[in-house]
Amino acid sequence: xxxxxxxxxxxxxxxxxxxxxxxxxxxxxxxxxxxxxxxxxxxxxxxxxxxxxxxxxxxxxxxxxxxxxxxxxxxxxxxxxxxxxxxxxxxxxxxxxxxxxxxxxxxxxxxxxxxxxxxxxxxxxxxxxxxxxxxxxxxxxxxxxxxxxxxxxxxxxxxxxxxxxxxxxxxxxxxxxxxxxxxxxxxxxxxxxxxxxxxxxxxxxxxxxxxxxxxxxxxxxxxxxxxxxxxxxxxxxxxxxxxxxxxxxxxxxxxxxxxxxxxxxxxxxxxxxxxxxxxxxxxxxxxxxxxxxxxxxxxxxxxxxxxxxxxxxxxxxxxxxxxxxxxxxxxxxxx
Amino acid sequence: xxxxxxxxxxxxxxxxxxxxxxxxxxxxxxxxxxxxxxxxxxxxxxxxxxxxxxxxxxxxxxxxxxxxxxxxxxxxxxxxxxxxxxxxxxxxxxxxxxxxxxxxxxxxxxxxxxxxxxxxxxxxxxxxxxxxxxxxxxxxxxxxxxxxxxxxxxxxxxxxxxxxxxxxxxxxxxxxxxxxxxxxxxxxxxxxxxxxxxxxxxxxxxxxxxxxxxxxxxxxxxxxxxxxxxxxxxxxxxxxxxxxxxxxxxxxxxxxxxxxxxxxxxxxxxxxxxxxxxxxxxxxxxxxxxxxxxxxxxxxxxxxxxxxxxxxxxxxxxxxxxxxxxxxxxxxxxx
DNA sequence: TTGAAAGCGCTAACAT
DNA sequence: ATGTTAGCGCTTTCAA
Numbered sequence: 001x002x003x004x005x006x007x008x009x010x011x012x013x014x015x016x017x018x019x020x021x022x023x024x025x026x027x028x029x030x031x032x033x034x035x036x037x038x039x040x041x042x043x044x045x046x047x048x049x050x051x052x053x054x055x056x057x058x059x060x061x062x063x064x065x066x067x068x069x070x071x072x073x074x075x076x077x078x079x080x081x082x083x084x085x086x087x088x089x090x091x092x093x094x095x096x097x098x099x100x101x102x103x104x105x106x107x108x109x110x111x112x113x114x115x116x117x118x119x120x121x122x123x124x125x126x127x128x129x130x131x132x133x134x135x136x137x138x139x140x141x142x143x144x145x146x147x148x149x150x151x152x153x154x155x156x157x158x159x160x161x162x163x164x165x166x167x168x169x170x171x172x173x174x175x176x177x178x179x180x181x182x183x184x185x186x187x188x189x190x191x192x193x194x195x196x197x198x199x200x201x202x203x204x205x206x207x208x209x210x211x212x213x214x215x216x217x218x219x220x221x222x223x224x225x226x227x228x229x230x231x232x233x234x235x236x237x238x239x240x241x242x243x244x245x246x247x248x249x250x251x252x253x254x255x256x257x258x259x260x261x262x263x264x265x266x267x268x269x270x271x272x273x274x275x276x277x278x279x280x281x282x283x284x285x286x287x288x289x290x291x292x293x294x295x296x297x298x299x300x301x302x303x304x305x306x307x308x309x310x311x312x313x314x315x316x317x318x319x320x321x322x323x324x325x326x327x328x329x330x331x332x333x334x335x
Numbered sequence: 336x337x338x339x340x341x342x343x344x345x346x347x348x349x350x351x352x353x354x355x356x357x358x359x360x361x362x363x364x365x366x367x368x369x370x371x372x373x374x375x376x377x378x379x380x381x382x383x384x385x386x387x388x389x390x391x392x393x394x395x396x397x398x399x400x401x402x403x404x405x406x407x408x409x410x411x412x413x414x415x416x417x418x419x420x421x422x423x424x425x426x427x428x429x430x431x432x433x434x435x436x437x438x439x440x441x442x443x444x445x446x447x448x449x450x451x452x453x454x455x456x457x458x459x460x461x462x463x464x465x466x467x468x469x470x471x472x473x474x475x476x477x478x479x480x481x482x483x484x485x486x487x488x489x490x491x492x493x494x495x496x497x498x499x500x501x502x503x504x505x506x507x508x509x510x511x512x513x514x515x516x517x518x519x520x521x522x523x524x525x526x527x528x529x530x531x532x533x534x535x536x537x538x539x540x541x542x543x544x545x546x547x548x549x550x551x552x553x554x555x556x557x558x559x560x561x562x563x564x565x566x567x568x569x570x571x572x573x574x575x576x577x578x579x580x581x582x583x584x585x586x587x588x589x590x591x592x593x594x595x596x597x598x599x600x601x602x603x604x605x606x607x608x609x610x611x612x613x614x615x616x617x618x619x620x621x622x623x624x625x626x627x628x629x630x631x632x633x634x635x636x637x638x639x640x641x642x643x644x645x646x647x648x649x650x651x652x653x654x655x656x657x658x659x660x661x662x663x664x665x666x667x668x669x670x
Numbered sequence: 671t672t673g674a675a676a677g678c679g680c681t682a683a684c685a686t
Numbered sequence: 687a688t689g690t691t692a693g694c695g696c697t698t699t700c701a702a
Contacts, residue, residue, distance in 0.1 A: 003680085016682080019680065046443075052679080094433075253587070349674070350696080351673065354697060386678090386696040386697090
């Protein structure tokens with residue numbers, strides 16, 4: 001293995017000079033820098049991550065906690081994870097993957113063993129059990145999601161309440177009076193995952209404000225679950241003319257089942273989804289949707305932790321404003 | 336920060352004793368062990384990962400290289416990644432997430448800086464450019480996938496050739512004579528991703544052996560792409576009575592589009608998929624399928640690298656035998 | 671069964 | 687602008 005000492009010898013300088021060439025933390029004459037860099041190149045030197053971590057108490061690693069569950073938002077999760085990883089790399093950090101399964105223990109582990117300099121936590125519940133630990137942690141943490149109490153932590157998330165409201169306003173503007181909300185799987189609400197409840201809250205408030213009726217039905221995964229949910233909705237509220245869907249696994253089945261029931265989209269019923277643009281574009285009827293900006297969320301989360309690690313100010317909580325894109329699935333309410 | 340020295344002092348033993356209690360590498364009297372463990376507990380001691388890595392030249396981290404692309408098998412990727420992470424944790428390893436984007440550079444980085452003890456590489460191309468580096472690497476590597484030349488590397492994968500053959504045999508047994516293969520996105524073939532080509536090879540060989548006709552059409556992502564592909568197939572080969580699908584994003588649209596064209600599944604046409612069981616079960620018509628054992632693949636990959644890291648023998652290449660489950664989407668060929 | 675002590679490869683004062 | 691040197695916290699020989 002090639003060490004920094006090897007490089008120093010080869011370049012005829014001291015170890016610290018090599019170190020400083022690498023870190024840029026003090027000025028080095030052009031000639032020395034060049035010589036050192038050539039030696040590094042020639043010897044194929046790479047700093048030893050562990051040694052560096054020990055000496056500098058910086059691991060250049062960001063831990064990312066991803067939910068293990070599969071009842072939820074798979075592509076969104078992957079998109080976020082990927083955005084986190086690429087953004088982190090761009091800032092010189094690697095990403096350590098932790099599963100939500102480990103829960104608070106993972107936080108302790110990361111904190112105690114100094115494997116990572118910071119944490120990004122996904123799939124946040126309103127009253128998340130990892131929260132107290134993160135608050136008193138020495139290292140910066142950013143949640144992707146929004147707990148009920150955000151004191152002492154930074155969060156990045158879509159403003160799901162505003163997203164819900166936006167859906168209602170769009171539909172109200174088109175003359176719809178009865179809306180059904182096809183939500184996430186029941187488990188997601190039972191766990192009190194923030195985004196699901198917040199969308200619902202936004203929908204409710206806006207429906208009240210506009211005098212619309214709202215029916216909320218969680219919806220499990222799989223064709224038959226969607227079919228059952230749709231059946232119940234149409235039976236309970238035959239006057240429903242619009243659906244808001246926040247459930248990645250349900251959008252396509254829903255469109256197909258509506259077609260099967262001879263309900264044309266958007267002529268008979270309108271559908272508005274809360275999902276990534278990619279999903280909306282690829283649906284059988286391109287969906288009018290409020291985008292879940294997964295990439296943006298991942299990117300912002302990394303930029304926040306990096307800012308703190310670089311000694312700049314933490315941005316606190318950032319709620320991204322929702323954007324609704326009109327596509328083919330929404331139209332005037334039938335009369 | 337609590338260090339090993341703190342623990343030693345607190346327990347009234349030497350540093351090495353604490354270290355040995357932790358590693359179990361030499362026998363310790365029950366009483367000392369107990370005392371040390373109590374001190375560890377009381378002080379809330381966690382070994383510093385960097386220090387440990389430096390002293391032992393073991394980071395207890397496994398690097399996992401995941402493709403960044405989204406034109407491919409998203410749930411499968413996530414399932415594998417999760418299985419890798421949980422299995423790794425069970426063996427005391429953490430997982431470092433690398434994106435395929437970095438390509439060979441990532442291999443060099445991991446290798447040179449000793450961030451990870453081993454690598455698991457996904458989305459392997461037949462003639463992968465990371466392969467030469469992996470072969471001469473000091474650290475064990477396992478590919479999830481199968482390149483054309485497997486010398487000097489370990490691989491774990493489903494036997495996709497056998498999977499293709501299995502599909503054909505099932506359909507041939509049901510009396511089908513003309514099969515269409517709805518494959519992955521064109522890009523997947525252009526990159527020469529092994530599994531896609533191998534399934535095709537298996538299908539071809541088996542069709543030849545059984546005297547069936549096969550039509551292969553790659554299929555892009557999105558409803559319209561599937562529609563176009565289906566249109567072309569039915570036009571070119573109106574006698575098609577069975578579809579084999581290996582494209583996660585295309586299965587559900589395909590079923591819906593067949594329905595739309597008044598082709599009943601399985602009465603008019605049969606559909607056999609190559610996908611995770613979860614996907615097959617949840618489709619609008621539960622799909623007869625050859626399972627892609629994502630979890631199993633992730634698990635096996637980790638177990639292989641861990642075996643090598645523990646000084647046991649490497650298992651070389653493991654091709655998992657395919658299993659076909661008959662569900663509702665396949666039936667006798669119409670006459 | 672336990673301790674002492676020499677590093678592991680790097681960073682960052684402290685010198686010059 | 688560069689060199690010297692004392693650790694960072696742990697593992698592991700070597701001794702007892």
